[in-house]
Amino acid sequence: MTTALDIRGIGNAIVDVLARADDAFLAAQDMTRGAMTLIDTARAERIYAAMGPGVESSGGSAGNTCAVAAALGARVGFLGKVADDELGRVFGHDIRAAGVRFPTAPLTGGAPTARCLILVTPDGQRTMNTYLGACVAFGPGDVDEAEVASAGVTYLEGYLFDPPAAQAAFRKAAAVAHGGGRKVALTLSDPFCVGRHRAAFRELVKGEVDILFANEAELLSLYETADFDAAVRAVRAEVGLAAVTRSERGSLVIAGDAAHEVAAVPTTVVDTTGAGDAYAAGFLAAHARGLPLPECGRWGSVAAAEAISHFGARPQADLQALVATPQSAA
Amino acid sequence: MTTALDIRGIGNAIVDVLARADDAFLAAQDMTRGAMTLIDTARAERIYAAMGPGVESSGGSAGNTCAVAAALGARVGFLGKVADDELGRVFGHDIRAAGVRFPTAPLTGGAPTARCLILVTPDGQRTMNTYLGACVAFGPGDVDEAEVASAGVTYLEGYLFDPPAAQAAFRKAAAVAHGGGRKVALTLSDPFCVGRHRAAFRELVKGEVDILFANEAELLSLYETADFDAAVRAVRAEVGLAAVTRSERGSLVIAGDAAHEVAAVPTTVVDTTGAGDAYAAGFLAAHARGLPLPECGRWGSVAAAEAISHFGARPQADLQALVATPQSAA
Numbered sequence: 001m002t003t004a005l006d007i008r009g010i011g012n013a014i015v016d017v018l019a020r021a022d023d024a025f026l027a028a029q030d031m032t033r034g035a036m037t038l039i040d041t042a043r044a045e046r047i048y049a050a051m052g053p054g055v056e057s058s059g060g061s062a063g064n065t066c067a068v069a070a071a072l073g074a075r076v077g078f079l080g081k082v083a084d085d086e087l088g089r090v091f092g093h094d095i096r097a098a099g100v101r102f103p104t105a106p107l108t109g110g111a112p113t114a115r116c117l118i119l120v121t122p123d124g125q126r127t128m129n130t131y132l133g134a135c136v137a138f139g140p141g142d143v144d145e146a147e148v149a150s151a152g153v154t155y156l157e158g159y160l161f162d163p164p165a166a167q168a169a170f171r172k173a174a175a176v177a178h179g180g181g182r183k184v185a186l187t188l189s190d191p192f193c194v195g196r197h198r199a200a201f202r203e204l205v206k207g208e209v210d211i212l213f214a215n216e217a218e219l220l221s222l223y224e225t226a227d228f229d230a231a232v233r234a235v236r237a238e239v240g241l242a243a244v245t246r247s248e249r250g251s252l253v254i255a256g257d258a259a260h261e262v263a264a265v266p267t268t269v270v271d272t273t274g275a276g277d278a279y280a281a282g283f284l285a286a287h288a289r290g291l292p293l294p295e296c297g298r299w300g301s302v303a304a305a306e307a308i309s310h311f312g313a314r315p316q317a318d319l320q321a322l323v324a325t326p327q328s329a330a
Numbered sequence: 331m332t333t334a335l336d337i338r339g340i341g342n343a344i345v346d347v348l349a350r351a352d353d354a355f356l357a358a359q360d361m362t363r364g365a366m367t368l369i370d371t372a373r374a375e376r377i378y379a380a381m382g383p384g385v386e387s388s389g390g391s392a393g394n395t396c397a398v399a400a401a402l403g404a405r406v407g408f409l410g411k412v413a414d415d416e417l418g419r420v421f422g423h424d425i426r427a428a429g430v431r432f433p434t435a436p437l438t439g440g441a442p443t444a445r446c447l448i449l450v451t452p453d454g455q456r457t458m459n460t461y462l463g464a465c466v467a468f469g470p471g472d473v474d475e476a477e478v479a480s481a482g483v484t485y486l487e488g489y490l491f492d493p494p495a496a497q498a499a500f501r502k503a504a505a506v507a508h509g510g511g512r513k514v515a516l517t518l519s520d521p522f523c524v525g526r527h528r529a530a531f532r533e534l535v536k537g538e539v540d541i542l543f544a545n546e547a548e549l550l551s552l553y554e555t556a557d558f559d560a561a562v563r564a565v566r567a568e569v570g571l572a573a574v575t576r577s578e579r580g581s582l583v584i585a586g587d588a589a590h591e592v593a594a595v596p597t598t599v600v601d602t603t604g605a606g607d608a609y610a611a612g613f614l615a616a617h618a619r620g621l622p623l624p625e626c627g628r629w630g631s632v633a634a635a636e637a638i639s640h641f642g643a644r645p646q647a648d649l650q651a652l653v654a655t656p657q658s659a660a
Contacts, residue, residue: 019427020646053397053424053644056386067383086416086442094383097349112416314383316350316641 003182005101006074006288008151010143010173011062012135012159012166013080013104014114015087018126018273018311019052021119026127031119036128036190038162039117044131047117056087057312058094059116061189062157064274064313067098068281068303071319074288077101077151079173081138087113088134094314104142107134124269124308132163139165140172148173149180153211153284158189158218161197174208185211187280188218195221205238211287212242213280219244232259243297245279245304253283253297262297265305274313278303282323299323333512335431336404336618338481340473340503341392342465342489342496343410343434344444345417348456348603348641349382351449356457361449366458366520368492369447374461377447386417387642388424389446391487391519394604394643398611398633400429401649404618407431407481409503411468417443418464424644434472437464454599454638462493469495470502478503479510483541483614488519488548491527504538515541517610518548525551535568541617542572543610549574562589573627575609575634583613583627592627595635604643608633612653629653 026033029047039047058067063078070076078095082088084106091113095102114133118126138160148154154177160166174184186201186209188194194201201222205212212235220226223234232254235242242254250264282303286296302323303315310316356363359377369377388397393408400406408425412418414436421443425432444463448456468490478484484507490496504514516531516539518524524531531552535542542565544552549561562584565572572584580594612633616626632653633645640646 048423051427053388053427054420055642055644056420058383090384090386093378097381097383310641311646312385314385 003152004075004150005077006151007066007069007153007155007284008077008079008148009062009066009155010079010160010170011157012060012114012132012163013063013082013091014060014116014130014135015091016057016059016116016118016273016313017048017054018057018118018120018271019054021051021121023121026119026121031127031129032192033121033127034125035192036130036159037192039129039131041131044115044117044129047129051117051119055311056090057314058091059274059313061159061187061277062155063091063095064277065155065281065284066100067095067314068278068307068319069285070099071315072282072285072299072303072323073320074285077147079104079142079147081134081142082106083111083113083134084108085112087115098314103144103147107137110134110137118273120271120273120311124272126271126273136163136165138163138169140168143169143172143176145176148176149182151182152288153183153185155185155280155284157187158193158197158201161193161200174204178208183210184208185213185284187213187276188222191217191221194218198222210240212239213276213283214242215245215276243279243283243300245276250301251279251297253293255293260294260297262294262301265301267305267309269308271311272308274307275304277313278307333482334405334480335407336481337396337399337483337485337614338407338409338478339392339396339485340409340490340500341487342390342444342462342493343393343412343421344390344446344460344465345421346387346389346446346448346603346643347378347384348387348448348450348601349384351382351451353451356449356451361457361459362522363451363457364455365522366460366489369459369461371461374445374447374459377459381447381449385641386420387644388421389604389643391489391517391607392485393421393425394607395485395611395614396430397425397428397644398608398637398649399615401645402612402615402629402633402653403650404615407477409434409472409477411464411472412436413441413443413464414438415442417445428644433474433477437467440464440467448603450601450603450641454602456601456603466493466495468493468499470499473499473502473506475506478506479512481512482618483513483515485515485610485614487517488523488527488531491523491530504534508538513540514538515543515614517543517606518552521547521551524548528552540570542569543606543613544572545575545606573609573613573630575606580631581609581627583623585623590624590627592624592631595631597635597639599638601641602638604637605634607643608637
């Protein structure tokens with residue numbers, strides 16, 4: 001059975017507003033450093049009024065992954081809900097201009113396009129505050145069965161579990177993908193998101209997920225353990241393929257009894273926004289080409305390094321040239 | 331007479347949309363490489379549909395200068411017209427968050443906030459396409475006499491001569507500033523802008539301008555000569571203080587019989603958008619502190635180098651720290 005797309009991402013369609021801030025600002029605003037926190041309109045307005053000058057860039061976890069995977073030559077589609085407003089047009093333009101098929105109809109007459117207020121501290125760490133806006137209107141009706149069944153991998157972000165209607169869309173997409181003999185990939189997104197939805201995520205990982213992406217904190221949260229080796233044993237028993245990212249220590253790719261340690265690509269950290277999204281994109285783009293798992297991890301490392309070397313999550317360099325250049329053993 | 335502000339900038343209030351492009355794209359879109367071209371709605375939509383993924387950042391020539399000068403510690407205000415829409419709120423947030431006083435009322439029920447579609451080629455050169463939108467509604471009524479008279483320097487961008495009502499505002503601001511015993515500074519903005527308004531600019535430079543900013547191409551266009559020395563002689567005879575920027579060759583600061591050659595600060599060129607705006611900001615911020623002219627030029631060079639080292643015109647680094655660090659004699 002041929003595939004029209006390599007990857008179909010489904011996630012919250014968000015425009016990022018990035019600004020620099022110091023730790024005192026995060027403390028004064030009562031933010032959880034490094035986390036993604038959901039906020040309402042009033043809090044979004046208060047934070048925006050207090051934060052420094054910003055740069056706007058299309059974002060969203062799965063949206064970022066789709067843009068990066070397309071930049072690496074994969075055939076990619078995205079489903080997610082923007083509003084019929086200026087930021088919605090910005091999101092739609094950017095993801096389509098990245099070469100991603102984006103058929104979801106915008107929301108009219110409802111909440112505005114989602115935005116994420118991102119504070120980047122001097123160490124490059126990002127702290128995210130998300131106003132979900134139009135994303136809460138994304139539901140099962142937005143999951144076109146033919147669209148999902150035509151993709152080799154359906155890639156779902158854990159954040160999609162926050163808006164309730166999207167949970168149903170998420171489950172439908174997984175069922176459609178498996179019904180069509182396709183693979184389902186999931187990123188756990190954020191340790192606090194795992195905390196909000198642990199039981200459902202555990203069930204999904206065990207029953208529906210073929211490829212799992214997580215960072216170390218998310219994996220430990222999923223299995224409620226402080227022991228990394230125990231978490232690795234647990235995920236190995238439940239998922240066929242898992243890639244666990246460990247910041248500057250690189251990643252661990254686990255496939256049945258095999259495990260591949262993949263080095264990080266050294267770079268200057270400017271802003272970590274989108275690092276995990278880019279890793280998943282590199283991994284999946286290489287996987288779609290049938291490359292061996294260590295090479296999938298290397299593509300992930302290269303894409304993540306590019307993402308953290310500049311402000312904003314979307315790629316600014318020629319990623320295909322970067323993955324074509326062999327890394328030193330640094 | 332004390333001043334409430336060091337600098338009051340007046341200019342087109344614009345949000346930039348920056349994307350990478352190659353020279354073939356500029357050719358296919360019939361763009362004048364390196365220039366600022368005015369476009370209408372239909373052309374803006376065609377270019378946006380064709381261009382790559384973008385990053386949005388507040389811009390506008392005088393707006394950029396105000397943001398950079400405020401980052402350097404100057405007391406700064408800005409007058410310019412946005413619409414009451416999402417991009418207008420972005421512009422207003424960013425300039426106020428930069429520490430700039432921005433009292434102009436937004437336009438309601440008219441054209442949307444201006445945007446500039448900026449294509450950055452691999453050499454870092456920027457080619458700008460400006461849809462003026464709400465800027466055409468900026469007029470003499472927006473020039474509050476007390477606001478202008480309270481600033482030591484009223485800084486006007488040449489681009490402001492494009493929307494006709496703004497020309498009248500421009501002339502009123504100059505008259506109010508001089509009436510209050512203040513200085514008037516002008517940037518020539520763009521060689522094509524000089525070409526569109528040469529006679530008026532010549533008259534202004536001779537009669538109204540105390541401090542002139544121009545790059546080499548703009549100065550040559552103003553005096554319709556290919557001889558740089560002849561242009562320098564002409565400007566020396568007409569303006570008390572002029573700073574002429576010459577890209578990697580630094581700048582020449584001309585004050586009566588004196589002339590100071592100022593070195594550029596070496597950096598990696600990512601995107602030249604806002605280089606001239608930042609130079610003027612550095613120069614004026616140092617001038618407001620009473621620093622000697624070569625030091626004003628050096629502050630200009632430092633600010634310009636910061637601007638071209640990243641995507642977008644607004645500062646991303648700690649400029650006060652940068653000007654405090656003595657440069658090597660590179």
